[in-house]
C-alpha cells in the first residue's frame with residue numbers, strides 16, 4: 001500500500017494549519033505497522049493551482065493531508081481509472097459553500113458541478129454544522145447525508161445502508177475529515193464542532209467499510225497539530241489509517 005503525504009494548507013483559508021500532520025501521522029503509524037511505503041506531493045509554495053496539478057497526477061492508496069481541498073485533486077486523479085466512482089465523506093461540515101472555489105469549504109460542490117462525481121454517488125456522514133446555502137445545495141442535488149442527529153443510536157444500521165448504497169460504484173473513495181470526530185477525542189483540528197463521533201465509532205466505520213471490495217482510495221485531512229493535545233488527534237489519525245491498511 002502506498003501512502004502519499006500532502007503537506008499543504010493552501011486551500012485552508014488560513015485556518016487549517018495541517019501541513020505538518022502527514023509527517024506526524026506517518027511517524028506515529030510506524031508504531032502500529034510497517035506495512036506501507038511513503039511518497040510525497042511536491043508542494044509549490046503559495047501556488048494552489050500548481051500544487052493541485054501535482055496532486056491530481058499522483059497515484060496512491062492513502063493520502064494524508066493537508067486541508068480538505070486536497071480531496072478535489074485526489075478525486076480528480078481517481079476518476080481517470082474509475083468511470084462511475086463513489087465518494088463517502090466523513091465530516092462535521094458539508095464543504096459546499098457557494099463560492100465554487102477549490103478551498104476546504106467548497107471542494108465538494110466543485111466536484112459535483114464539474115460532473116466528476118454523480119450526486120447520487122455521494123454520501124456525507126457526521127454533519128452537524130451546515131450553512132443554509134449548503135443545506136439547500138445538498139437538497140437540490142439530492143445528495144444523501146447522515147447528520148449526527150440521525151447517527152445517534154443507529155450507527156450499525158446506517159453503516160449497513162451506506163455499504164449497500166455504495167457497493168455497486170466502480171471504485172469507492174472515502175474521505176475522512178478528522179473533525180467528524182468529537183473534539184473530546186480529536187481536539188487538533190481547525191474548526192472543532194461538539195457532538196461528533198467517538199474514536200470507537202469512527203474506527204467501527206473504518207473496520208466495516210474496508211471490507212467493501214470496491215474501496216480503492218482513502219484520504220485523511222484537517223489534522224492541526226498546533227491545536228492537538230498530547231498527540232491524541234495524530235494518534236487517532238494513525239489508528240484510522242492503520243485500520244484501512246490491515
Ligand SMILES: [Mn+2]
Nearest residue numbers: 068091095177
Ligand atoms: Mn471538510
